[in-house]
Amino acid sequence: MTAPAAARVTAVFPAFNSAHVIGRALAAVPRETPCIVVDNASRDATAAAARAARADALIIQNPRNEGFGRACNIGLRASRTEFAAIINPDLFLASDCLALCVAAADAHPQVALFGADEAPDAAAQPGAIRPQAALSGSMLLMRRAAIAPLGYFDEAIFMYFEDADLCLRARLAGLGVAAVAGARAEHLSAASTAPAFDNLLEKQRLWGMACAYFAAKHPDQPEGRQAARKLRRYALRAALPFVGGADRAILRARLEGARRFRAEGAATMFDNRFVANAAAQMPSTL
Numbered sequence: 001m002t003a004p005a006a007a008r009v010t011a012v013f014p015a016f017n018s019a020h021v022i023g024r025a026l027a028a029v030p031r032e033t034p035c036i037v038v039d040n041a042s043r044d045a046t047a048a049a050a051r052a053a054r055a056d057a058l059i060i061q062n063p064r065n066e067g068f069g070r071a072c073n074i075g076l077r078a079s080r081t082e083f084a085a086i087i088n089p090d091l092f093l094a095s096d097c098l099a100l101c102v103a104a105a106d107a108h109p110q111v112a113l114f115g116a117d118e119a120p121d122a123a124a125q126p127g128a129i130r131p132q133a134a135l136s137g138s139m140l141l142m143r144r145a146a147i148a149p150l151g152y153f154d155e156a157i158f159m160y161f162e163d164a165d166l167c168l169r170a171r172l173a174g175l176g177v178a179a180v181a182g183a184r185a186e187h188l189s190a191a192s193t194a195p196a197f198d199n200l201l202e203k204q205r206l207w208g209m210a211c212a213y214f215a216a217k218h219p220d221q222p223e224g225r226q227a228a229r230k231l232r233r234y235a236l237r238a239a240l241p242f243v244g245g246a247d248r249a250i251l252r253a254r255l256e257g258a259r260r261f262r263a264e265g266a267a268t269m270f271d272n273r274f275v276a277n278a279a280a281q282m283p284s285t286l
Helices: 022-027 046-053 067-078 097-107 144-150 162-172 200-217 222-238 245-264 266-270 273-281
Strands: 009-015 035-039 058-061 083-087 091-093 111-115 129-131 139-143 176-180 185-187
Touching (some): 009 022, 009 046, 009 067, 022 035, 022 046, 035 067, 046 058, 067 162, 097 111, 097 139, 097 176, 111 144, 111 162, 139 144, 162 176, 162 200, 200 222, 200 266, 222 245, 245 266
Parallel strands (some): 009 035, 009 083, 111 176
Antiparallel strands (some): 083 139, 091 185, 111 139
């Protein structure tokens, strides 16, 4: 007997201070789908909330915040199913989302990465695919046998641009990247980390580092050149006298992140407040 589509997928949740949303996210995943939660040294009750929502889930607790890509890779390497789906803890899948993605994967073996339907077309048949240059890492179903040789996400990136990088590397390897019509998910924007632990400017610095890294890694690709152009535009905007307040602070934080990457290299991405604060709060028994 063929296994149900949802049982052919492992749902991987990278989590950091996500106790307020992880339970609902796990509850939205079909019961036959194995779940892995990779907790990036949360300072709240993320692990306990995950266990309460899905007692059968595998909970992996990192001793420090390893960032998005590394946490995803830990879960991906622990998975054993044909497919794996990266799911943000603030993303709630429709009941048929994974089944539609698996059906699309069966129908299109040349495609290795599938994303949710973020631009629904009422005329599109559910399960139909729309080729994309890149997909959001907030819900990304991958054909593990095709993506594993690429090394999954680039572990030099703490967060941001890792999904664009993976999609670009997949396309350069001749693999398809597509959104799946009808595969719906509700995303609570910027809610994967509890607001009490959030630091906007630190995130903007990390964005700038990742953008500069992506541009340097892919200088001959349109996406890499576009990332470099973004940073140049931000530098011009930051110099304008009428740009002030929060906008200027965000621009300067992004540019400072890019400057730090160029001066210190990619390792500087893991020297940040989210790593330091999480490590300081970890119980000594771990």
